[in-house]
Amino acid sequence: MTPRDAADDNTGEAGGSAGNNRWSDLDRPPLNAAALRRALVRPGGLWTGLEVVRSTGSTNADLVAAAGAGKAAEGAVLVAEEQTAGRGRLDRRWTAPARSGLFFSVLLSPREAPVARWGWLPLLTGVAVATGLARAAGVDTALKWPNDLLVTVGGEERKAGGILAERAGDDGVVIGVGVNVTLRADELPVPQAGSLALAGAVSTDRDPLLRAVLRSLEDWYGRWRAAGGDPAAIGLQEAYTAGCATLGRMVRAELPGDRSVVGEAVAVDGDGRLVLATPTGLREPVGAGDIVHLRPA
Template sequence: MIDVKSGPWRIDRVDETGSTNADLLARAAAGEDIAGAVLIADSQTAGRGRHGRSWSTPPGSQIALSVGVSVGAVPSAAWGWLPLLAGVAVVDAVAEVAGVTAGLKWPNDVLAVAGRDVSAPGAGKLAGILAEVAAPAPVVVVGLGLNVSEAPDPAATSLSALGADVHRGPLTEAVLWHLDARIEGWRSAKGADAALAADYRARSVTIGNRVRAGLPGDRTIEGVATDVDDLGRLRIDTGAETVTVSAGDITHLRAVTP
């Protein structure tokens, strides 16, 4: 079981659950105020990803947690920044505690990769993030799974596989500290503040890459990911037009040579 200091959070820990996100959402639906709540699980048997994807993790192999974020003071159009700022928090915590360089694949993956070459040896998914709106309160549940000693997927990687020997307790504390700082800045600015936007761009391995985007309605586009906008949406230059993507599956094709 992970032992962490609570700081500004109200932390609950469980040995095993299906999904920490699902549990917090259920608590909100039952009438509990989950703003500021954190649920940490030693093992997840039905972890949740985008588009209903799920996975399981052996006990002690991941940091699996979800937090409830009060969003009532922030325009809903800016809520899309929450998974992005959570990614920045994870990247910074991993660098600080584990000494591992990671980058951000839009919109919700943390990759173990230095620079923007996602095909480099050792590159792989280190963490995934999922944000879901809770009902009825204006709260968003942000969940993350960070691979520490083992990866749930052969295409992914872990801190141990990258040579880092870390304990989950200090790393979890660092993740929560960075997450709180980023959320407070975002909430104060009622969206992405200048520091968050700049830090996200600096840590992105999608910006500058040629990508394929699978969009709603079975539409697919290819082009160069050039930036994220003020709402956290990805801008892709197809050569014929610039498309702003708010949701979709992104595949990195190759880095663009300057």
């Protein structure tokens, strides 16, 4: 890969005065790329390379392009200190101050699993991220189907992160993850947003947080791939169900074609679809769509 605006192993500092430079916040030190590589890239492991860039538009877009050009292999990890055009589902923008979070993408090639089960990859990533953050940050992270990471701030459920999966060629998938780590209340893009710091994290040091998340993802992905993508065989379906804040709630699913369905989210099926029990007594599986948690009447 040839990432844009690449930094050195310590994602060096930009010039300018400390008072007005977004890179000079001492509470937000740079990631140590060399130390991360030493900890994560090893013979026989999943992660084959790790790059940290100071700023880029989207790590997902960069890694998809690199994979398409044959410049990235499975296990490539691209991390940005800042994303200027980060994307979520439905082309929503994801923006955050420099070094305020974890913004990274990984390239996977799950050839051992049927394509029909690749829909589990963003759900698997959600479980892995939640597990890693619980260990390293001491924060309970819930999952909103299919790709949001939720934390509790002042007794309220807030979105602190998201996951975006995109195809890369015939046999590749790029998974992008964004997590707000040190975002302060006055920096929130919307009132419904949150961060690990606002949720009372015991640690906001991004190096150990990223190591914990990537190790957790390597573990879950390795077991899922070895099981041929079967989420039940490795306890993935059970783990996702246990951590999913959407289940048991009334939701509205905004579906393709300007259609919407309201019902109780009662299960996540073997294909990773959210199953809704509608007021008419039907059970409707939702494979793609925007989910809105409805408040109790």
